[in-house]
Amino acid sequence: MKVHILPLEHIGPYIADQVTHTASAKPEALIAWTTGNTPLRTGIYRELIAREQANGLDLSSCWFVNPDEQIGIPRAHEESYYTYMKRHFFDHIRHSEDRRFIPDGAAADAAAECERMEQFIEDHGGIDYQLVGIGINGHICFIEPAASLPARCFVTDIADVNRRLYAPLFGGKLEDVPETAITFGWGTVMKSRRISLVAVGKDKAEIVARALLGPITTELPATLLQLHPNAEIVLDEAAAALYLQAQAEAAERRGARA
Numbered sequence: 001m002k003v004h005i006l007p008l009e010h011i012g013p014y015i016a017d018q019v020t021h022t023a024s025a026k027p028e029a030l031i032a033w034t035t036g037n038t039p040l041r042t043g044i045y046r047e048l049i050a051r052e053q054a055n056g057l058d059l060s061s062c063w064f065v066n067p068d069e070q071i072g073i074p075r076a077h078e079e080s081y082y083t084y085m086k087r088h089f090f091d092h093i094r095h096s097e098d099r100r101f102i103p104d105g106a107a108a109d110a111a112a113e114c115e116r117m118e119q120f121i122e123d124h125g126g127i128d129y130q131l132v133g134i135g136i137n138g139h140i141c142f143i144e145p146a147a148s149l150p151a152r153c154f155v156t157d158i159a160d161v162n163r164r165l166y167a168p169l170f171g172g173k174l175e176d177v178p179e180t181a182i183t184f185g186w187g188t189v190m191k192s193r194r195i196s197l198v199a200v201g202k203d204k205a206e207i208v209a210r211a212l213l214g215p216i217t218t219e220l221p222a223t224l225l226q227l228h229p230n231a232e233i234v235l236d237e238a239a240a241a242l243y244l245q246a247q248a249e250a251a252e253r254r255g256a257r258a
């Protein structure tokens with residue numbers, strides 16, 4: 001996996017360049033987005049909106065998919081990923097809603113919703129570019145650590161560590177935080193033609209080092225990205241710190257042996 005370490009303020013423009021290349025090379029490209037704090041802290045959506053509004057980026061004929069959604073809250077809920085995407089991105093660009101798929105966490109049949117998501121991806125030729133974040137426990141999308149991982153979109157329990165992290169968003173009440181989610185499967189991720197994982201801040205430093213240095217295990221799903229032929233990780237210096245320290249220590253050990 002290629003590693004790019006950039007100043008925080010360069011990350012939004014860097015990812016916007018990736019999206020711009022994707023959309024200009026293939027106007028009907030299928031792009032998968034992500035939610036969470038990382039795209040907001042790095043200004044990824046802000047930069048994309050600015051370029052689109054200045055007519056420097058045409059996303060109108062692209063197809064969009066979001067990889068996950070929490071089950072049991074309506075789309076209009078303040079904390080749904082549907083609302084997040086509208087608020088932070090979709091409401092500010094020219095793009096028609098019928099060219100997007102965000103799984104519905106309130107669907108009567110969540111398993112059928114997973115299949116609809118796989119079908120949407122297949123119908124639009126597979127994912128050309130996927131932007132992902134990394135959870136504090138190494139999840140990507142909502143693919144939580146587990147002894148084995150489904151290949152296709154599936155319904156998952158949300159790990160306790162993440163539910164506790166989200167509690168402040170739900171009025172501090174753990175019992176109000178969704179317990180399950182719809183998410184891409186591991187095969188869905190691996191079939192994406194190109195992936196950028198973005199992580200920033202010192203809170204991500206430990207999980208980033210483990211994701212990059214292994215060992216590869218389904219108990220830390222992001223490690224599996226090491227096996228993707230076209231994945232990169234984009235970090236600020238704080239998120240890269242422990243990875244760089246481990247690299248420096250390994251180089252020192254090699255030097256001492258020589």
Ligand SMILES: N[C@@H]1[C@@H](O)[C@H](O)[C@@H](COP(=O)(O)O)O[C@@H]1O
Nearest residue numbers: 034035036037038133134135141
């Ligand atoms: N399910 C989402 C992921 O899609 C996101 O990438 C990740 C990291 O979030 P953050 O950027 O807030 O650390 O966790 C969330 O729970």
